[in-house]
Amino acid sequence: MNEIIESVKNLSIGFNSQKGKQISILRNVSTNIKKGETVGIVGESGSGKSTLALAMMGYIKQGLFPLKGECLFKSEDLLKMSSRQLEKIRGRKIAMIPQNAGQALTPNLKIGYQIDEALRLHTDLNKTERDKKISELLNKVRLPSPETMAFRYPHELSGGQQQRVAVAMALAGKPDLLLLDEPTTGLDVTTQAHVLELLRFIAKDTGTSMIYVSHDLGAIAQVSDRIVVMYAGEIVLEGPARKILKEPIHPYTYGLLKSIPKLSLAGLPDSMPGSQPQPGSINEGCSFYDRCNLAIDHCKKNSPDLEHIKELDTNVRCFNHKELINQNNNLQTSITKKTNNSEAIEVLKLKDVSISYAKQKFFDQLLNKISDQNPTVKDINIDIKKGETIALVGESGSGKSTILKSIAGLLKTKDGQIKFENDRILSSDLKMRNPNDLRAIQLIFQNPDESLNPNHTVEQILSQPLKLYFNLSGEELKKNIIDLLKKVRLGEFYMSRYPRQLSGGEKQRVAVARAFAAKPDIILCDEVTSALDVSVQAAVLNLLQQLKEDLGTTYVFVSHDLAVVRAISDRVAVLYQGRLCEIGPSQNVYKFPSHPYTEVLLGAVLEPDPDIKPKLVAEDIVEEKPPEKGCSFQGRCPRKIGDICNSEVPPWQIGENGNAIRCHINIEELASLQQ
Amino acid sequence: MESNLITEDKHKNKLEKAFEILKTMASKPSGLIGLTIVLFHVILALISPYIAPYDYKAISPNTMLLAPSAEHWFGTDSLGRDVFTRTILGGRTALTVTFFGSLIALLWGGLLGIFCGLVGGKIDDVVMRVVDAFLSIPWILAMLLIVSLLGTSTEVLIPALGFFYGKGIVRVARAATHDVIAKDFIVSARARGHSNMSIIWNEIIPNVRDAILVEGAMRWSWMLLGFSSLSFLGFGVSPPTPDWGLMISNARGLMSFAYWSVIAPIVGLSSLIIGINLTADAFAKALGIDRSTKAPV
Structure with missing residues (x-):
């Protein structure tokens, strides 16, 4: 158990800048991987975690080169090996599972053939033995019907299944070390929980060491024995998983843990100020100095070494770590937010809204026949009150973004009405809406890289809505832009910057400012924080909440992340396959009884706590289309009671907590089942 | 006053940006060579009337087909005119006509392509099929028809060339628009x-401008070749105006014993085309567009 299989010693990796300066993105990293151990490497984007992981299999990205140090795999330096030597190690001794299995698998080769390829390369088995091994491997990664699975193509599998195939391929060479680079990041919540469960099982079953790289502390907490926290290319904290997650003694890890929204807490998470420094910008002092609330003058000039704390079995890079030891009991705190008053009037009503992506066929059009009886989104009834934050939650394909687009007028509804202010029907065609309605409803997008024009300065970006809706120009326009920037806590000097000169969080702030420039009544937020780092996410959520409290804006917030939704929303609507399952005040939706789908979702949430394991109550099947009749969740429901679920649409039941659930099971019965 | 300052600042930034791009272009040997050649030709076209040693249309039976010498650096042609004089003057018309032709091609092709890419649907379908139909017509035949109907004046040649070379730009602009749309x-x-209109102007053009400009630069060199072909066939500029295409056409019959009268215009024409091509490639690289990954149209 204590045998070290790979050790990294004083590794620095860097590149040459255009000015010929050597810039390191990994600085003096040392760590050991023991046999049978799973090490989680966690950090935000740009922390160097992937570079470190790849170096551990002797791979250095183009443009980068090792500056010093070594990567010893069984006392041989991987970084000095020839490619011939590395070939013998990769796949056979060290295998990698990529982030996006869908892209890593060859699309025109069958699954079985691709696993066979790995077996031929890394083992000496003959054809019949290999065939047996293939079904054995497929069985091991718990793919359904492993016999026929081998004859299918990657595109016939769901994302979770593709990831399982990638795991099977990696296991083919019986590696000593498995490298996982964000293996669950693109997957749905329930699928993610299942894949992690599988990985944990494999680690135990085969005794393989694993290096698990992720930005998600929730996922890391589920699989890791030991955690390495990276910041700005350095290891800042390293130790047993439980100690790191429960008693972090580095201010960065502490802040990071506090900025994760948690299911058990109703309020908003604490945010960390600032953002990670760019490579090469730190000359002296601690790299976390700017963002640290424990920083003293000493930290500015001197950079701390990694110090071993014996009683905690932890390495920490901080001068003041002792101060944190006492603070740790208040990790479970949050900022309480003002909830809106329920007396408020309704500003937006969705009445029986159905949306279909199917194009009406020419003949059906002639015969005046309605072609799509089973639209993507069906029968959505939601009343949105002024000043509230309502969240639409669901996995991919649940229709949540589709609904948002049709509210914005970007997608035409098939049936039903969208009513705005005093029951005035909004046209589902953008061109038919009057300018004032367009102004009143604004959108914020998921990815600020795409939602800001790369060739415009921040000033030009913000002046678009101001010119369009308020006809501002000159002095007044500039004053308004500065006001907007102030509102989102950005300085005046940002005006002349281009989006590429901003960090992810700053870009999203500009996007928020652009939405608020229109002085809207309703802002539609489409996964606004999912492209951001955790610490930045918390700051953006706090900003949105602050702006809402100041200006009384209504938010329609779409997200797949139940913890984020819990933090920001007043009311939650849960969607599955474009149909509403449950809707109610957020504190009640997160309590039982709830719709079986909500139960499944809540069970799959990963908390950054090794003691809270996800409860997997349903299979992670992916359904392509909503069922023709009956309950939308019939295919995966763990509490299905019989034929009635397949034939009849369940009725709405109102629980005593005020949440409405659409299920055939009586609500009291549901409550006792879920206890 | 303050807002004025900002616009000035922006203006300066644009100039700086242009200078930066030029610098990047010149940092590679191919770009530097291309830029030098183009610059040389442009300067030559501007100053050639003042430095030409002879009158380009002076015919003399005494100096017919003289080999290169100290008096006539590139020799003389079949009518006894100085080839050097005619060569340095020969690029003027070609450069002017094709430069303005390319501008027209860029304007109509670019705007139509962006518009089609943005609106899509039936309008897009119809316009693109019409463009396809025009692409299938051999342009030189169509040009010959236009020139024989309307004459060979620059007022006819510039818009006609601009029209025929803009068709391809429509497709490039449409594809680039699809990328950002x-x-x-x-x-x-x-x-x-x-x-x-506001979306095209504010959001799309700044993002597709680079791709279209590079395409326009490439079209310029093709148009130059096309224009010279027309002259070669006798449908470009009319004699006695000095023009490379025309000179090659007149001298090619005598190539076997008076090679000099055909080599000089060939070198002039091909060096300019190569120069523009190299410049366009360097321009594309400096803007971060890799032409090799874009499908040729």
């Missing part, structure tokens, strides 16, 4: 209720 900032502008 799905981005959220366009969706965002649409949701705000901006008009199509």
Whole structure:
């Protein structure tokens, strides 16, 4: 158990800048991987975690080169090996599972053939033995019907299944070390929980060491024995998983843990100020100095070494770590937010809204026949009150973004009405809406890289809505832009910057400012924080909440992340396959009884706590289309009671907590089942 | 006053940006060579009337087909005119006609392509089929028809060439527009209720401008070749105006014993085309566009 299989010693990796300066993105990293151990490497984007992981299999990205140090795999330096030597190690001794299995698998080769390829390369088995091994491997990664699975193509599998195939391929060479680079990041919540469960099982079953790289502390907490926290290319904290997650003694890890929204807490998470420094910008002092609330003058000039704390079995890079030891009991705190008053009037009503992506066929059009009886989104009834934050939650394909687009007028509804202010029907065609309605409803997008024009300065970006809706120009326009920037806590000097000169969080702030420039009544937020780092996410959520409290804006917030939704929303609507399952005040939706789908979702949430394991109550099947009749969740429901679920649409039941659930099971019965 | 300052600042930034791009272009040997050649030709076209040693249309039976010498550096042609004089003057018309032709091609091709890419649907379908139909007509035949109907004056040649070389730009501009059209900032502008014109002007053009400019630069060199072909066939500029295509056409019959009268215009024409091509490639690289990955149209 204590045998070290790979050790990294004083590794620095860097590149040459255009000015010929050597810039390191990994600085003096040392760590050991023991046999049978799973090490989680966690950090935000740009922390160097992937570079470190790849170096551990002797791979250095183009443009980068090792500056010093070594990567010893069984006392041989991987970084000095020839490619011939590395070939013998990769796949056979060290295998990698990529982030996006869908892209890593060859699309025109069958699954079985691709696993066979790995077996031929890394083992000496003959054809019949290999065939047996293939079904054995497929069985091991718990793919359904492993016999026929081998004859299918990657595109016939769901994302979770593709990831399982990638795991099977990696296991083919019986590696000593498995490298996982964000293996669950693109997957749905329930699928993610299942894949992690599988990985944990494999680690135990085969005794393989694993290096698990992720930005998600929730996922890391589920699989890791030991955690390495990276910041700005350095290891800042390293130790047993439980100690790191429960008693972090580095201010960065502490802040990071506090900025994760948690299911058990109703309020908003604490945010960390600032953002990670760019490579090469730190000359002296601690790299976390700017963002640290424990920083003293000493930290500015001197950079701390990694110090071993014996009683905690932890390495920490901080001068003041002792101060944190006492603070740790208040990790479970949050900022309480003002909830809106329920007396408020309704500003937006969705009445029986159905949306279909199917194009009406020419003949059906002639015969005046309605072609799509089973639209993507069906029968959505939601009343949105002024000043509230309502969240639409669901996995991919649940229709949540589709609904948002049709509210914005970007997608035409098939049936039903969208009513705005005093029951005035909004046209589902953008061109038919009057300018004032367009102004009143604004959108914020998921990815600020795409939602800001790369060739415009921040000033030009913000002046678009101001010119369009308020006809501002000159002095007044500039004053308004500065006001907007102030509102989102950005300085005046940002005006002349281009989006590429901003960090992810700053870009999203500009996007928020652009939405608020229109002085809207309703802002539609489409996964606004999912492209951001955790610490930045918390700051953006706090900003949105602050702006809402100041200006009384209504938010329609779409997200797949139940913890984020819990933090920001007043009311939650849960969607599955474009149909509403449950809707109610957020504190009640997160309590039982709830719709079986909500139960499944809540069970799959990963908390950054090794003691809270996800409860997997349903299979992670992916359904392509909503069922023709009956309950939308019939295919995966763990509490299905019989034929009635397949034939009849369940009725709405109102629980005593005020949440409405659409299920055939009586609500009291549901409550006792879920206890 | 303050807002004035900002616009000035922006203006300066644009100039700086242009200078930066030029610097990047010149940093590679191929770009530097291309730029030098183009610059040389442009300067030559500007100053050649003042430095030409002889009168380009002076015919003399005494100096017919003289080999290169100290008096006539590139020799003389079959009518006894100085080839050097005619060669340095021969690029003027070609450069002017094709430069303005390319501008017209860029304007109509670029704008139509962007418009089609943005609106899509039936309008896009119809326009693109019409463009396809025009692409299938051999341009030189169509040009011959136009020139024989309307004459060979520059007023006819510039718009005609501009039209025929703009068809390909329509497709490039449309494809470039399709790249950006799905981005959220366009969706965002649409949701705000901006008009199509405003979206084209503010959101799309800044993002497709580079791709279209590079395409325009490439078209320029093709147009130069096309224009010279017309002259070669006798449908470009009329004699006795000095023009490379015309000179090659007149001298090619005598190539076997008076090679000099045909080599000089060939070198002039091909060096300019190579220069423009190298410049366009360096321009594309400096802007971060890799032409090799774009499908040729």
